[in-house]
Amino acid sequence: MDFAYTVQRSGKRRKLTIVVERDRTVVVHAPMGATDEAIRQVVEAKRHWIFEKRKDPRKYRDLPHPPGKELVNGESALYLGRQYRVEVVAAGLDAVQFNQRFLVPASKVAKRKMALREWYIARANEKILPRVSSFARSLGVEFQRARIVDNRYRWGSCTIKDSVNFNWRLIKAPTFVIDYVIAHELAHLIEANHTARFWNVVRAQVPKVEEARVWLREQGQALEEEV
Known part of the structure; x- marks a missing residue:
């Protein structure tokens, strides 16, 4: 082999x-x-x-993970599928804030790989997990636990103990992509394998399944940038 x-x-x-x-x-x-x-x-x-x-070039790449961007004025960062301008604030802030742009304390610029990470993870917990509960009710399924995790190689997963995990980097993707990943993992509580029945369940919840899959194939690597 x-x-x-x-x-x-x-x-x-x-x-x-x-x-x-x-x-x-x-x-x-x-x-x-x-x-x-x-x-x-x-x-x-x-x-x-x-x-x-x-060997699928759209989904599996030999390239290293992108190094990320510099956190400087005029740069941009992804959030829910859109790029927003980064503004470095000299004083008055002790954490990243968002108001149609990213406001980053100057004290955080030296640690650019971590400056937005905590903010993204907090937003993922705040916005993704409630959607998981909503989709579960719609599907009529129960899960043991839903978590936001750090996973380089999966956007989501469903464990044998009926827990569901979601990559925090998903918070950078459009909402319809997030919803697709949520529906995909919860559908595994109904059908373990990717059968026709499985995809029917997912499509019933998220009409933009094909668009979401294409988006992840073509844009997924951008979600892995440090910033």
């Missing part, structure tokens, strides 16, 4: 699924009783699909 893969077993899992992460790593999620040989056979059968996923 021309690629490596890791196996994650769980006693709660009934089906074997293969995930190609955004960094091209291959992860096999398997039931506890699945043997190494059975897993190898499934991976081999999906060999062509895995290769196609790993």
